[in-house]
Amino acid sequence: MTRGNRILLSCIYWAFVLYVFVPLLLMILMGFKDSKFIGFPIRSWTLDWYTGVFADAEVVSTLTYSVAIAVLSTLISVFVGTWLAVLLEGRRFFGRAAIFGLTILPALVPGIISAIAFRIYARLLGIEPGMGAIVWAHAVHNVPFVALVVMARLSTLPKSQIEAARDLGADPIIAFLRITFPYLIPAILGASIFCLLLSFDDFVRSFFLGGYEPTLPVLIFAKLRSGMSPEINAIATVALVLTAAIGIWAERFTRRANKDAKT
Amino acid sequence: MSNDAAARTGTDTAAGTKPARTFWGGLSVWAPYTALMKLATASPRRQFVILAAFPILWVLTQHLGPMLQMLRVSLTDAYPVAPGVEQHFTLDNYTRFFGERIFWQPFFRTLIFAGVLTFCTLILTYPVAYFLARHVSRKNQMLMLLLLLIPFWVGEIVRTYAIMILLGNTGAVNLVLKWFGLIDRPVPFMYTTFSMGVGIVYLTALYMLLPLYSALEKLPKSYSEAAADLGAGAWTRFRRVTLPLTLEGISSGCTLVFLISTGFYATPVLLGGPSTTVFAETIAGFFHVAGDEWPTGAAFATIMFVTAMLLTGVFQKLMYTLRKGDTK
Amino acid sequence: MTKNTFSRRHFLGTAAMTGAALASPVYLRSAKAAGGEVNIWTYNDFVPKAFKEQFEAETGIKVNVRLVDDQGKQFNLLAAEAPNPTVDIMTVAGHRFLQFIDSELLAPLDTGRLSNWGNINPTFSESDWATINGSKWGAPILSGMEVLSYNTEMVSAEEAASWDVLFSEKYKGQTAYIIQDMMSIVMLMLGYDGNMVAYMDDPEKAAAIVEEAKQFLISKKPLVRKYYDGGAEVQQMFVNQDIALGHSWNGPAAALINDGFPLAMSIPKEGSYGFVYTYNIANNAPNVDNAYTFLDAILASPEIGASMTKASGFISTYKDASNYLTDLEKASTSFPEEQLANLQFFRAEANELKYNLVDPAVEAVKAA
Numbered sequence: 001m002t003r004g005n006r007i008l009l010s011c012i013y014w015a016f017v018l019y020v021f022v023p024l025l026l027m028i029l030m031g032f033k034d035s036k037f038i039g040f041p042i043r044s045w046t047l048d049w050y051t052g053v054f055a056d057a058e059v060v061s062t063l064t065y066s067v068a069i070a071v072l073s074t075l076i077s078v079f080v081g082t083w084l085a086v087l088l089e090g091r092r093f094f095g096r097a098a099i100f101g102l103t104i105l106p107a108l109v110p111g112i113i114s115a116i117a118f119r120i121y122a123r124l125l126g127i128e129p130g131m132g133a134i135v136w137a138h139a140v141h142n143v144p145f146v147a148l149v150v151m152a153r154l155s156t157l158p159k160s161q162i163e164a165a166r167d168l169g170a171d172p173i174i175a176f177l178r179i180t181f182p183y184l185i186p187a188i189l190g191a192s193i194f195c196l197l198l199s200f201d202d203f204v205r206s207f208f209l210g211g212y213e214p215t216l217p218v219l220i221f222a223k224l225r226s227g228m229s230p231e232i233n234a235i236a237t238v239a240l241v242l243t244a245a246i247g248i249w250a251e252r253f254t255r256r257a258n259k260d261a262k263t
Numbered sequence: 264m265s266n267d268a269a270a271r272t273g274t275d276t277a278a279g280t281k282p283a284r285t286f287w288g289g290l291s292v293w294a295p296y297t298a299l300m301k302l303a304t305a306s307p308r309r310q311f312v313i314l315a316a317f318p319i320l321w322v323l324t325q326h327l328g329p330m331l332q333m334l335r336v337s338l339t340d341a342y343p344v345a346p347g348v349e350q351h352f353t354l355d356n357y358t359r360f361f362g363e364r365i366f367w368q369p370f371f372r373t374l375i376f377a378g379v380l381t382f383c384t385l386i387l388t389y390p391v392a393y394f395l396a397r398h399v400s401r402k403n404q405m406l407m408l409l410l411l412l413i414p415f416w417v418g419e420i421v422r423t424y425a426i427m428i429l430l431g432n433t434g435a436v437n438l439v440l441k442w443f444g445l446i447d448r449p450v451p452f453m454y455t456t457f458s459m460g461v462g463i464v465y466l467t468a469l470y471m472l473l474p475l476y477s478a479l480e481k482l483p484k485s486y487s488e489a490a491a492d493l494g495a496g497a498w499t500r501f502r503r504v505t506l507p508l509t510l511e512g513i514s515s516g517c518t519l520v521f522l523i524s525t526g527f528y529a530t531p532v533l534l535g536g537p538s539t540t541v542f543a544e545t546i547a548g549f550f551h552v553a554g555d556e557w558p559t560g561a562a563f564a565t566i567m568f569v570t571a572m573l574l575t576g577v578f579q580k581l582m583y584t585l586r587k588g589d590t591k
Numbered sequence: 592m593t594k595n596t597f598s599r600r601h602f603l604g605t606a607a608m609t610g611a612a613l614a615s616p617v618y619l620r621s622a623k624a625a626g627g628e629v630n631i632w633t634y635n636d637f638v639p640k641a642f643k644e645q646f647e648a649e650t651g652i653k654v655n656v657r658l659v660d661d662q663g664k665q666f667n668l669l670a671a672e673a674p675n676p677t678v679d680i681m682t683v684a685g686h687r688f689l690q691f692i693d694s695e696l697l698a699p700l701d702t703g704r705l706s707n708w709g710n711i712n713p714t715f716s717e718s719d720w721a722t723i724n725g726s727k728w729g730a731p732i733l734s735g736m737e738v739l740s741y742n743t744e745m746v747s748a749e750e751a752a753s754w755d756v757l758f759s760e761k762y763k764g765q766t767a768y769i770i771q772d773m774m775s776i777v778m779l780m781l782g783y784d785g786n787m788v789a790y791m792d793d794p795e796k797a798a799a800i801v802e803e804a805k806q807f808l809i810s811k812k813p814l815v816r817k818y819y820d821g822g823a824e825v826q827q828m829f830v831n832q833d834i835a836l837g838h839s840w841n842g843p844a845a846a847l848i849n850d851g852f853p854l855a856m857s858i859p860k861e862g863s864y865g866f867v868y869t870y871n872i873a874n875n876a877p878n879v880d881n882a883y884t885f886l887d888a889i890l891a892s893p894e895i896g897a898s899m900t901k902a903s904g905f906i907s908t909y910k911d912a913s914n915y916l917t918d919l920e921k922a923s924t925s926f927p928e929e930q931l932a933n934l935q936f937f938r939a940e941a942n943e944l945k946y947n948l949v950d951p952a953v954e955a956v957k958a959a
Contacts, residue, residue: 005497006398009390009393009394009398010394010398012390012391012394013390013391013394013395016387016388016391016411016468017410017411019465020411020414020415020465020468021414022429022435023414023422023425023426023428023429023465024413024414024417024422024425026425026428026429026435027417027421027422027424027425027428030425030428035850035851036846036849036850037826037827037830037847037850037852038424038428038827038830039428039431039433039434039827039830039831040428040433040434040435040438040831041433080318080321083317083318084318084321084322086314087314087315087318087319093311093315097576099318099319099322101572101576102322102323102326102327103322103326104522104572104575105322105326105327105330105568105572106326107522107523107526108522108525108526108567108568108571108572108575109330109333109526109564109568110525110526110528110542110543110546110547110564110567110568111526111528111543112528112543112546112547112550112560113333113546113550113560113561113564114329116333116550116557116667116671117329117330117332117333118329119668119671120329120332120333120336120671121328121329121332123671124328124332129677140325140326140329143321143325143326144522145519148515148518148519149473149474149515149519151515152474152478152511152512152514152515153477155511156481156511170291171291171300171304172304172310173300174287174290174291177287178287186477187477190473190474190477193412193473194470194473194519197415197416197469200416200418201418201419203418203419203420203529207664207668208664208667208668208671210657211657211677212630212655212656212657214657214658216418217418217419217420218658219658220418220420220421221420221658221660222634222635222658222659222660223635223658224420224660224821224823225634225635225660225821225822225823226634226635226636226822226823226846226902226903226904227822227823227826227843227846227847228424228823228826228827232421232424233421236417236418236421239416239417240413240416240417243416244413244416247409363951364958365951365954365955365957365958366954368958369957369958424827427827427831428831431827431828431830431831431832431833432831432832432833433830433831433832434831449832451764451816451833453817453831453833454816454817454833532820533824536816536817537812537815537816537817537818537957538812538957538959540954540957540958545954548950548953548954550663550667556950557667
């Protein structure tokens with residue numbers, strides 16, 4: 001690789017970093033504006049919006065509620081999505097195309113439609129609106145994303161490895177757990193990030209399937225009715241910092257757990 | 264490439280799970296387990312049934328179920344059924360779509376937008392993923408990737424308003440341009456196809472970045488070096504070696520981004536201009552403004568997802584043939 | 592705003608006000624400590640926090656608030672829950688009653704059970720649009736209207752006296768409006784009845800009028816910056832100076848004025864429409880008695896009405912609520928008498944005819 005190319009690439013990279021971070025910094029900045037509306041010019045500053053977030057018990061409980069929903073629904077999606085990917089990738093059977101179509105179906109339906117369809121179906125199944133219903137809807141909606149990502153990774157798994165394991169007497173389950181699953185872990189982690197994000201950011205399904213406790217996006221939408229205030233920016237920033245902290249902690253924790261298991 | 268990758272993962276698993284071997288060894292000779300496995304794997308047919316039963320049941324009840332409800336609604340003339348009104352089945356809701364330009368115009372616009380934006384996202388994020396995977400030390404890769412993911416944790420609405428603060432007449436970009444004396448009066452960036460594109464790519468970049476990165480990361484550097492030894496130029500190396508080997512990442516990234524961007528509602532509505540109505544907005548209109556038009560909304564949604572599904576299918580098939588063609 | 596100009600401004604319906612008995616500060620004169628709960632769907636800040644806490648303490652009834660952000664979603668949610676909803680009270684815009692009533696989603700309101708009904712300004716509680724099928728369907732709490740909002744540093748009050756300014760070349764690319772609402776206003780501008788009640792027996796004429804309004808908006812499309820949907824959007828456009836003037840509801844505009852932004856509102860001479868948010872009781876509500884207790888309590892004091900106004904920018908329907916507002920808040924929720932004379936309320940009678948014509952027209956304007 002020539003030097004020029006390399007410099008060009010790094011320029012593009014840092015331009016991209018700028019593109020994704022500038023709006024974020026603006027958001028954090030606006031949380032300090034002493035006004036009920038965000039935007040330039042900022043004439044005076046305040047810490048009230050940020051301190052207000054922690055003083056508001058509703059915001060804090062909403063945040064925990066949203067995180068819990070995201071984690072639970074992600075676990076379900078990853079389990080089902082991976083299983084579907086294993087079934088679909090590299091296998092030929094009658095109706096495979098139909099099953100593939102059905103697998104990605106939930107991702108193809110516009111939000112409002114899928115929310116109403118879920119609401120009607122939930123009543124048919126006797127699922128009460130509330131946390132369980134939201135988790136269910138998010139899990140179903142996110143399965144296609146897991147299946148697609150895992151299938152892509154699975155398609156690159158050398159068949160020879162599985163065959164070798166089978167030749168050595170491993171049954172399909174052990175072969176899966178020992179060879180396939182470890183190979184899929186990066187894809188599964190990536191898919192989990194998608195799922196967590198999709199669930200954490202979902203408004204319309206949470207609104208239709210939820211009860212009287214709002215998730216974070218539902219709360220933000222409701223607050224938006226009375227204007228885009230720095231309060232919303234402060235809430236989003238605090239949510240960002242807290243979820244990032246949880247993410248880093250989880251990453252550290254799993255890394256240490258892996259180390260412990262190895263020694 | 265498969266041999267190399269196999270060798271790497273092979274040694275990884277062997278080294279990484281040494282103490283577990285006894286567990287797996289123990290399990291594989293544990294009588295109840297072997298008996299169960301014998302029963303389960305008695306025939307390939309039975310094996311397949313066990314593998315397929317749960318996921319097929321899941322997609323039928325969980326994925327298809329809600330949509331069948333919607334399909335049923337799309338074929339009726341009234342829903343929710345007002346008391347004292349009889350419900351009839353009809354195809355009118357579907358014929359309505361083809362009858363009026365105001366409906367199919369946003370439909371095609373959405374498909375074109377989604378296609379173009381998917382392509383833009385690909386062009387924009389490919390170099391980023393390439394830089395990360397090839398020019399950053401392995402140790403720092405994960406950290407830098409995670410860094411890039413941080414902004415995506417902010418909700419769609421809040422991020423969309425941040426774009427307004429960025430591009431508005433008194434927004435950050437105009438302030439900077441003015442400060443440098445490049446402009447006298449603000450440039451109206453907002454409420455155009457441009458602002459909408461900036462906003463949507465901002466939402467979709469992640470879904471492209473991750474699959475691209477994971478495809479590029481797997482690619483051994485030696486390949487490109489070997490090609491260089493043979494005298495291939497940078498562009499040829501990229502086109503003949505890197506690109507074909509990352510097709511699978513491109514395909515899954517594009518599929519994800521295309522699917523997600525056909526369903527976008529809030530961002531195009533908030534950032535778009537007077538003539539950028541997307542189909543999701545048209546559909547939502549039937550549910551928001553007029554409560555008695557659920558069937559039409561449901562029919563239009565059906566048309567949308569059937570089309571998106573067909574396009575995705577064609578695209579996947581195309582990518583599959585491309586990949587096949589390259590390995591031959 | 593100087594005191595002088597302020598004194599010329601009037602509150603909606605002041606003329607119709609009668610001497611009101613001062614409301615008791617204790618919400619429930621015959622509190623029975625009922626217990627249980629009451630479930631409410633409403634907008635952010637429509638149930639003041641301080642009131643909610645005091646009500647819960649005094650009655651032992653737990654107030655569960657579910658925040659909604661638009662009328663359409665609320666209708667869909669209720670329709671999906673019918674016939675056994677989880678909700679007791681929800682907040683409906685008065686001119687959308689009919690849709691809810693036809694689907695049997697609302698229960699008629701027994702005003703006899705509300706001892707504080709008299710605290711509502713009769714302009715709202717007793718006007719003819721509030722009575723449908725011989726019954727009252729909701730307790731009015733806040734009132735809004737369609738106004739012309741303008742940045743006072745860019746647009747003069749004289750220019751803002753007519754809706755025409757919204758379509759002038761001078762402000763090309765600096766205007767915004769909600770098409771749906773603008774359709775009614777354009778009909779008014781063209782000299783027709785925007786409620787379409789007058790054409791209920793003449794569907795052809797109705798269609799021709801909607802077509803005319805549609806063609807008008809299409810011809811003016813090159814001049815507009817943005818067709819928007821929600822209050823927060825128009826506020827942001829003003830703050831970012833993406834627009835100099837626009838059609839809006841008075842609530843979001845008042846919130847900007849109260850924040851010190853150089854904005855003003857007018858009800859142009861061609862006229863405009865007003866609407867009312869009401870608290871309604873759901874058909875088959877699970878806690879009807881508690882719902883009535885809650886409604887009676889929230890109507891008890893003008894101070895509660897004032898705090899709703901402070902939070903939302905909409906005008907309180909309570910008698911004497913303005914006594915509890917600051918001068919700036921008073922200014923942002925009142926209009927000169929001669930402008931108020933141009934205001935009429937949205938009516939629901941012809942809604943089916945009207946929206947069957949207007950909804951496709953709105954799509955056509957967007958697609959043009």
